[in-house]
Amino acid sequence: MTHTTTRTRFRQVMRRRRVRQSLAATTTVVLAALSATPAVAASEPRPAQQSMGRGALLGVTPVAGLSQAEVAAFLKGADIDPATVRHGVRVYRLTYRALTPRGEPTTATGLLVRTKLPRSVKELLTDGFYERLRRPDGGLLAALEAQDGTCDWKPDVRVRLHSAVGDTDVAIANSISCAADLARNGVTAPVVDH
Template identity: 35%
Template sequence: MAHALLRTSAVVTAAALCAGLASASASAAAGPHRGALVSAEHLRTLSSGQVAGQLAAAGYEHASVRNGVDTYRLVYRTVDAHGRPTTASGLFVLPRTGRHRLRTVSYDHGTTSYKGDAPSTTGDGFAPAPALTYGAAGFAAAEPDYLGLGLGPGVHPWMNVPSEVTASVDMLRASRAFARRHGRELDRKVLVTGFSQGASAATALGRALQNGSDPWFRLGALAPISGGYAFRTAEIPALLNGGVEPKSGTLYAAYLLVAFNRLHHLYDSPAQVFKSPYDETIEQLFDGTHTGEELFNSTPGTIGDLLTPYGLKLLTDPPERFAAALKVLDGTCQWTPKAPTRLYFSRNDEQAVNANSTTCRTQLGTQVPLIDLGTGNYQGSRHLGSNVAGTAAIVRWFLTLK
């Protein structure tokens, strides 16, 4: 589910990315400790007025701004989708307050395919705006880039829930270690949120924290926004029947098949799944080095123009290996939260159809409020607009929690 996939990418120089990737990859072999810091780079110091200006320019509310912030790019040790040591990066925001002990927000971002669009590497205001919102409200905010994005080596395993969880947990560990170096302590109760792709990542992270995946951190509250929680039963049917905006649906179908093939071997050749001429280019377009604009301009407008009959059959009747992978993806809401939980969605979302959120609410339990954010939009997208409205609503809610 997208935030930057369909938009022009922010510019990050290839030289800077390659240098960071080489450094991070070389350091990965130096030690096995998940969450250990590899490097920390100070990005910006912003006054409260500057944060408010940044948020306003990005289209976000700034009523909750109370203080300035310092932002950092952390590179840390984690594991890849196969459990092998690797590194990942993320954005960490510390509030400029005198408080020693800080309440902590973990925010998981929506879909992007370009390394330079990740929260810690983009100059675009949309991706880092939630972390800035929480930091300027007085929280410490951790926003992982996930595997293969930002300064992470390799390609991004899109919608791979287990690696989203390990990257998020390890980002929290790295953030705690970094905060201690600056004389701050992160509260063990984590306020977990996320948008779109990051919403299902957040529900899975909440479950992991509740189940003791880390010896220090625990789930303090959960508030995901507009997630793709039910791909097999809700999202994929909507991609195929027009319930999802056609161009968005085409890109999601392509990303799903390319990313899942890399992990689960769904096809032997792109030509089995993708029509000519896209079979020659589609996998390269999702290698992390192509901007959202390139991806948009190099793909057709409908799924029917992209996929072969076999490609369509993979989606309508997934073989056993694909079905098993989708079951993991669709299982992030199958638990009962013990911490305060709210689900947020946007009515008639053109990308994450509402059946995703109603399914998740049924699975989590009727005690969980399902909050309609209305029909506001961001750059013409109701889906993106839900992240803007949801972030404003959630920071207000988090500020009321003890």
């Protein structure tokens, strides 16, 4: 390897390191700014749990949200390939009980950055895996069939299945199918639609 090639590689490594440091610094500044941003009246902290001990979550305040396109643009601006960005993010300020170094009770805050949940299963999965789920075969088909007998048994206690027609995460058809499996085993399990 020539001296020029070594110098070029060194410069590339240093440039990548500067980009990563710049991204880390930018992220820190953005998160610090978001944590210092006062919550608007519509975003008042919501009580999150009843426990009042150390670590008890006192409130959750929505602070910001970035769409998939905004996350991709942010990464592209930091010279990071945005091709794998599939979802946006939401940022929340968490307020919780803590102790000072002297052991006195106080409160503290932190930021939680989480992926925005997609609106559908199709948005959650890669296109390839979504197509595999639509037409499963091989090991995937065997695994799905093995898990398909959840309600294929006879419990010794009364069973009531709770569901909701408007549930966007779990279709009421799951409960109806489960009730049919239980009925084949002599169990009457009403489906309660909330």
